[in-house]
Amino acid sequence: MNAERTVEATGETVGEAKWNALRELELIVPALDKSAVRFQVLSEGTRGLLGVGFAPARVAATVGESAVGVSGPEGTDGSAAAGRLRELLEHVTAALGVRCRIEVLEDGSSLTATCFGDELGLLIGRHGQTIDAVQVLASMIAGRGEGERKEVVVDAAGYRDRRRRTLEALALRSAEEVVRTGERVGLEPMSAAERKVVHTCLQDHEGVATASAGEEPNRYVVVEPA
Numbered sequence: 001m002n003a004e005r006t007v008e009a010t011g012e013t014v015g016e017a018k019w020n021a022l023r024e025l026e027l028i029v030p031a032l033d034k035s036a037v038r039f040q041v042l043s044e045g046t047r048g049l050l051g052v053g054f055a056p057a058r059v060a061a062t063v064g065e066s067a068v069g070v071s072g073p074e075g076t077d078g079s080a081a082a083g084r085l086r087e088l089l090e091h092v093t094a095a096l097g098v099r100c101r102i103e104v105l106e107d108g109s110s111l112t113a114t115c116f117g118d119e120l121g122l123l124i125g126r127h128g129q130t131i132d133a134v135q136v137l138a139s140m141i142a143g144r145g146e147g148e149r150k151e152v153v154v155d156a157a158g159y160r161d162r163r164r165r166t167l168e169a170l171a172l173r174s175a176e177e178v179v180r181t182g183e184r185v186g187l188e189p190m191s192a193a194e195r196k197v198v199h200t201c202l203q204d205h206e207g208v209a210t211a212s213a214g215e216e217p218n219r220y221v222v223v224e225p226a
Contacts, residue, residue: 021061
């Protein structure tokens with residue numbers, strides 16, 4: 001039977017305490033598989049008033065000695081940029097209290113980090129706002145100091161593909177309405193990446209044209225008669 005290792009750690013929040021516990025476990029268990037770590041919240045801590053009565057959150061983190069992680073297919077996590085991307089996502093997910101496995105894949109032009117887990121709603125956020133913000137931050141941090149920046153994609157258990165299909169369906173319905181009525185249609189505010197999906201979907205659609213309108217963060221796509 002494999003012996004288990006348990007560490008306790010504290011932080012201003014439960015998420016920070018979990019992050020600190022993971023860092024301690026990594027010193028004990030080489031190549032730690034973070035998805036195998038079990039957390040127990042010992043105290044959620046108290047904020048106190050004007051600093052009086054503050055008590056840190058405290059957690060226990062337990063893992064078996066055999067829980068040695070594998071970075072993924074050969075060649076993943078090979079560059080400094082890939083390492084920074086993984087470290088950022090580990091920090092963000094721990095702060096959110098999201099338990100997940102992170103896989104980073106790298107090729108000549110892009111870095112793709114995918115989080116796998118059962119409860120990723122907090123990471124995705126409403127209409128993907130949280131994961132989009134994380135992706136922007138990840139792009140800035142992963143490319144820091146690199147000569148040629150690569151495209152960075154942060155995904156959560158297939159969210160990007162599901163969202164792409166939803167946007168394409170919305171784009172096609174809007175195009176059909178424009179062709180039928182002759183009236184322009186304004187879509188909901190979207191990120192630049194999502195607007196690109198709509199523009200690409202309709203670029204060869206007969207009878208319609210697309211344009212972006214509005215100011216960030218409320219910029220949106222307009223579908224209009226060609």
